[in-house]
């Protein structure tokens with residue numbers, strides 16, 4: 001499966017950037033899962049040592065424990081050296097849409113704090129304009145779902161409550177909130193939209209990541225071989 005190959009290669013490339021003695025933000029999603037695995041492998045082999053992870057979700061926590069990466073919290077550190085995380089869309093300015101895994105609230109805290117934020121994607125995530133292939137996730141406190149959806153519709157968005165697949169009813173985030181996925185005709189000014197959405201009473205965080213990405217590692221398959229650039 002070429003996409004799986006791309007995810008593995010780009011996860012490996014990101015894991016190779018982690019230096020001994022550093023604090024690492026651990027992202028969420030299937031691509032970052034490979035980076036977490038390979039960081040664990042590098043710890044096990046002794047290639048690197050003395051790192052601690054800050055998880056961005058229960059998923060990252062479970063994977064870190066599985067692969068032997070010690071965890072800490074934002075109360076116990078005064079910086080994050082590097083954060084590795086996935087994305088649902090990356091535009092030419094390295095701005096992102098994230099939140100496919102409904103984890104964007106903690107991800108934005110960790111990724112924005114990191115001295116170096118590394119995004120790991122397969123080439124299918126690259127877009128000319130944000131919002132062209134992926135609906136924008138917005139985390140909303142449950143009691144405000146209806147007025148928030150109304151306010152988003154007034155902004156020209158088409159909001160849909162995210163329903164669980166192996167859970168009856170709406171998806172519930174790690175914070176106990178719900179997620180609304182919004183279709184916009186076009187997102188001309190991501191920085192503006194990010195602020196406007198987060199200013200709607202009841203919105204906790206949205207999946208626009210503007211001006212936080214430092215490095216984008218892209219998995220690409222050329223003649224069956226994975227490339228990372």
Ligand code: DER
Pocket residue numbers: 027028029030031032085086087088097098099100101102103104107
């Ligand atoms: O939920 C998230 O923000 C994830 O990072 C997501 O955007 C990417 O997940 P994937 O690597 O499984 O596509």
